[in-house]
Amino acid sequence: MATGVTANRAELIAIANSVASEKMIDKGIVIEAMEDAIQRAARTRYGQEMDIRAKLDPNNGDLRLWRVVEVVEQVDDIYKQVDVAGAQKLQAGADIGDYLVDPLPPIEFGRIQAQAAKQTIFQKVRDAERERQYEEFKDRAGEIITGVVKRVEFGHIVVDLGRAEGVIRRDAQIPREVVRVNDRIRSLILKVVRENRGPQIFLSRAHPDFMKKLFAQEVPEIYDGIIEIKAAARDPGSRAKIGVISHDSSIDPVGACVGMKGSRVQAVVQEMQGEKIDIIPWSPDTATFVVNALQPANVARVLIDEEDDRIEVVVPDDQLSLAIGRRGQNVRLASQLTAKAIDILTETDASEKRQAEFVKNSDTFQNELDVDETLAQLLVAEGFSELEEVAYVELDELAGIEGFDEDLAQELQSRAQEALERRETAQREERRALGVEDALADLPYMTEAMLVTLGKAGIKTLDDLADLATDELIEKKRQEPRRRNDDAPKRPEHKGGVLGAYGLTEEQGNEMIMAARAHWFEDEPAADATAEDAEPATEEAARD
Numbered sequence: 001m002a003t004g005v006t007a008n009r010a011e012l013i014a015i016a017n018s019v020a021s022e023k024m025i026d027k028g029i030v031i032e033a034m035e036d037a038i039q040r041a042a043r044t045r046y047g048q049e050m051d052i053r054a055k056l057d058p059n060n061g062d063l064r065l066w067r068v069v070e071v072v073e074q075v076d077d078i079y080k081q082v083d084v085a086g087a088q089k090l091q092a093g094a095d096i097g098d099y100l101v102d103p104l105p106p107i108e109f110g111r112i113q114a115q116a117a118k119q120t121i122f123q124k125v126r127d128a129e130r131e132r133q134y135e136e137f138k139d140r141a142g143e144i145i146t147g148v149v150k151r152v153e154f155g156h157i158v159v160d161l162g163r164a165e166g167v168i169r170r171d172a173q174i175p176r177e178v179v180r181v182n183d184r185i186r187s188l189i190l191k192v193v194r195e196n197r198g199p200q201i202f203l204s205r206a207h208p209d210f211m212k213k214l215f216a217q218e219v220p221e222i223y224d225g226i227i228e229i230k231a232a233a234r235d236p237g238s239r240a241k242i243g244v245i246s247h248d249s250s251i252d253p254v255g256a257c258v259g260m261k262g263s264r265v266q267a268v269v270q271e272m273q274g275e276k277i278d279i280i281p282w283s284p285d286t287a288t289f290v291v292n293a294l295q296p297a298n299v300a301r302v303l304i305d306e307e308d309d310r311i312e313v314v315v316p317d318d319q320l321s322l323a324i325g326r327r328g329q330n331v332r333l334a335s336q337l338t339a340k341a342i343d344i345l346t347e348t349d350a351s352e353k354r355q356a357e358f359v360k361n362s363d364t365f366q367n368e369l370d371v372d373e374t375l376a377q378l379l380v381a382e383g384f385s386e387l388e389e390v391a392y393v394e395l396d397e398l399a400g401i402e403g404f405d406e407d408l409a410q411e412l413q414s415r416a417q418e419a420l421e422r423r424e425t426a427q428r429e430e431r432r433a434l435g436v437e438d439a440l441a442d443l444p445y446m447t448e449a450m451l452v453t454l455g456k457a458g459i460k461t462l463d464d465l466a467d468l469a470t471d472e473l474i475e476k477k478r479q480e481p482r483r484r485n486d487d488a489p490k491r492p493e494h495k496g497g498v499l500g501a502y503g504l505t506e507e508q509g510n511e512m513i514m515a516a517r518a519h520w521f522e523d524e525p526a527a528d529a530t531a532e533d534a535e536p537a538t539e540e541a542a543r544d
Contacts, residue, residue: 033124
């Protein structure tokens with residue numbers, strides 16, 4: 001009999017060691033799971049109401065089983081309490097309030113108890129394994145990892161990472177890449193999410209960071225920090241662009257990334273299924289970087305609109321299709337690389353646009369300032385495009401134009417200010433006709449032109465404006481880069497906020513909205529005061 005007991009004990013410890021080693025979890029967790037399973041089985045045998053504990057020695061497999069009882073004066077729960085007389089049988093000198101240990105005989109595991117214990121152990125071990133997987137991978141986002149394709153489900157690739165599984169979703173794969181079960185595959189750990197069924201490890205082969213990490217593996221100068229990849233953009237499976245800079249003037253960043261006879265870049269290209277990569281020198285000067293990003297097209301000039309965060313690029317007529325690329329690919333990647341919206345114009349288009357703007361601004365000055373065509377055109381040629389510029393520019397700057405004097409400059413400014421007043425009066429009448437209340441005009445930074453825009457958008461009261469979020473009010477309109485080719489797919493514009501065209505900052509938008517909401521809080525003290533005043537009157541009425 002003793003031999004059988006020893007064998008069983010040795011078997012328990014062997015099982016614990018085997019499971020801990022196989023699942024790579026702490027042996028103590030397995031022992032704890034076994035103890036929990038034994039406790040559950042004991043409660044089934046002796047009663048679920050009892051507070052039963054089990055202790056398994058991790059070294060020799062000795063098992064102790066007992067129940068805990070509290071010594072009380074009067075027993076209310078016979079399963080967890082014992083009176084003083086009964087306590088004396090368990091332990092001499094026991095007193096009220098003590099907790100005693102009542103040893104229990106070992107239990108025999110029946111088929112049902114054994115199955116329940118097995119399930120309990122499996123669940124505990126599975127939970128511990130999931131926690132270990134999460135702890136192992138939670139801080140590894142951004143790393144490249146190699147795994148084996150385990151299966152493909154609904155277009156998603158499940159990858160065996162050795163101690164866990166990852167998934168490459170359909171949108172994170174390289175298009176048209178053929179992947180088979182048991183193929184070795186490299187991917188970027190995109191993110192790790194803790195879920196009840198275990199950590200979800202999301203992988204990607206289409207993310208720009210995957211390409212950057214591949215270059216870091218192939219180019220020692222990048223790994224050492226001598227060369228830095230400042231920006232990257234990809235059209236997965238087709239083409240990519242990276243902007244690189246060297247922190248050592250003696251090392252050419254582009255040449256180092258290309259390698260001898262293209263060996264380094266070709267290693268990355270092969271991993272990315274033949275994706276063509278343009279390696280571009282990065283520059284802190286936006287215009288220079290845009291010119292580099294649009295390679296291989298030649299750029300005539302670059303115009304930067306800081307207010308709208310857009311860039312207008314003018315190219316020779318014969319370079320238009322090259323600058324745009326097939327289906328807008330080149331300009332789209334350049335836009336992603338520079339984080340700027342890019343408009344591509346030919347020199348002919350740019351000339352026509354400038355001419356149209358010149359005529360438009362000349363007509364505005366001619367009509368609003370009541371001057372002849374020559375004078376209006378001279379103002380435009382000197383860089384004036386709006387009435388506000390003429391009205392509020394320094395007088396010396398206006399008088400310094402060739403052929404102008406101080407008297408003429410003062411007269412032009414006076415007429416410009418009068419024209420602005422007429423425009424504002426007309427806008428005030430228009431917004432009142434739209435039903436926009438006067439209270440909105442008192443908000444900070446608000447103009448009559450803005451009020452007209454609000455009225456046309458159906459925002460006519462303080463409450464209407466107060467209900468808006470800041471981005472709904474001031475976010476600028478965004479649109480896809482202009483491609484100027486019929487083959488390019490057209491995407492809808494992002495309409496932006498109601499006042500997005502007026503260049504308001506986020507701080508200004510917040511201030512306007514908070515000012516519109518101010519009356520909500522002004523009503524609260526008044527309401528409280530009214531309630532307080534009403535109380536004595538009610539009491540007096542009650543006494544009368």
